[in-house]
Amino acid sequence: MSNQAIVVEDLVKTFKGDVKAVQGISFEVEDGEFFAFLGPNGAGKSTTIQVLTTLLNPTSGSVTVSGFDVGKDPISIRREIGVALQETGIDPSLTGRELLEMQARLFGFSKHDAKNRAQELLDLIHLAEDGDRKVGKYSGGMRRRLDLSLCLVHRPKILFLDEPTTGLDPYNRNAIWDEIRTLNREFGTTIFLTTQYLEEADQLADRISIINKGKIVASGSSQQLKKTVGMDVIDLSFQQNEDAEKAKEVLSSWTKDYRLTNGELTLYVDNGAYLLPDMVRKLDKEGIPPISLNLAPPTLDDVFLQVTGEHLEEKAVIKQEGVVSP
Ligand SMILES: Nc1ncnc2c1ncn2[C@@H]1O[C@H](COP(=O)(O)OP(=O)(O)OP(=O)(O)O)[C@@H](O)[C@H]1O
Ligand SMILES: [Mg+2]
Known part of the structure; x- marks a missing residue:
């Protein structure tokens, strides 16, 4: 057998x-x-x-x-x-x-x-x-x-x-x-x-x-x-799509690993809790404060996003996990 x-x-x-x-x-x-x-x-x-x-x-x-x-x-x-x-x-x-x-x-x-x-x-x-x-x-x-x-x-x-x-x-x-x-x-x-x-x-x-x-x-x-994604995932959403685009440029010195989908910017970083305050300050200074932000360990949706460039489930479902306020 x-x-x-x-x-x-x-x-x-x-x-x-x-x-x-x-x-x-x-x-x-x-x-x-x-x-x-x-x-x-x-x-x-x-x-x-x-x-x-x-x-x-x-x-x-x-x-x-x-x-x-x-x-x-x-x-x-x-x-x-x-x-x-x-x-x-x-x-x-x-x-x-x-x-x-x-x-x-x-x-x-x-x-x-x-x-x-x-x-x-x-x-x-x-x-x-x-x-x-x-x-x-x-x-x-x-x-x-x-x-x-x-x-x-x-x-x-x-x-x-x-x-x-x-x-x-x-x-x-x-x-x-x-x-x-x-x-x-x-x-x-x-x-x-x-x-x-x-x-x-x-x-x-x-x-x-x-x-x-x-x-x-x-x-x-x-x-x-999940390990293939990295340590932490930061999701930022903005009033307008152009803001997300601009935020990507502004934050590009922190990580080269990101995805941009429908006005949402997802960043993969090694030490999210440490980086996040600086990121928010920088975005504020540039006049594009995020309307919501979320720091969490990777989910299978992040794995899916990395390999396909698309989300598997509606963002709302993912958002329930570990929301951090600025
Ligand atoms: N009998 C069939 N004749 C022609 N095309 C088919 C047939 N069965 C499935 N397909 C096509 O094959 C593809 C895969 O379909 P499948 O049903 O395996 O997907 P799925 O992953 O089960 O999706 P879902 O989550 O919606 O059930 C689809 O494009 C579907 O339209
Ligand atoms: Mg099916």
Whole structure:
């Protein structure tokens, strides 16, 4: 038995009309590892998951899951994996319990075993009280928990989760995080998760690949990725775009490492707390005081910004961390 759960080499997936969804990606996931694909809309996350779970054929490259080749042995792979896709077609007129029992029967459980397994899973994902309600009446968070439980029925070794918390509020997001964490830590399930939320990748994953426009642009643990950015990140915003441009010139003697996006100036420096007062004084003197400023250690958004030149999430989300007033 190999100890690589997933091995992907030079995977390319092109759709009709010359859409290059995945453009030559390579990565490995070890048995028991929690691995995340972090990337924005259209990055190629769902396409990759669909190839890895044998739902789409690769255009070129090689993919093995649990030691089996996706082209040669899709049936063996399907026995070992659980998949929760972004779009699921669940019959809203059935109850959570009925759906779980049906899924178990499809996987060859006896009637008696299917009943027991359904109850076990309802307990595991904290849906026991709502098990006999119709799924059409579930909240978004309950639906996602049921989606998760449906792909656990046959006790898969590897779990593929495509944006499992997109659109959920923080309470429900946290509940799902706890459940996924438990599966990984207590049951040793290998997890391949995709997300657009940097905090999700940061909190959960042992290792992260950042994917953008069909290519992996950075890989490593959260710590390793943040270390590539440097020590501190200073964000300055200004009344007008021209002010940010001018501020960049004024502050250029402090650091050559900066990004300018939509009137926001982001500076990467080694000793932010020490430099910041001088910087603000200088900007004041030049008549371009910043309207907001923020000093914080790097986040995965800073990593994303450095490798792609764009922000991954809305600035407002990042701004909540460690705000410093002048
Ligand atoms: N069946 C398809 N036919 C044609 N183009 C497709 C198909 N599926 C995906 N694409 C295109 O491939 C690219 C990658 O799409 P994909 O769904 O993999 O992105 P994603 O990272 O999952 O995005 P999101 O976060 O929005 O779910 C996009 O440009 C998309 O329009
Ligand atoms: Mg997707």
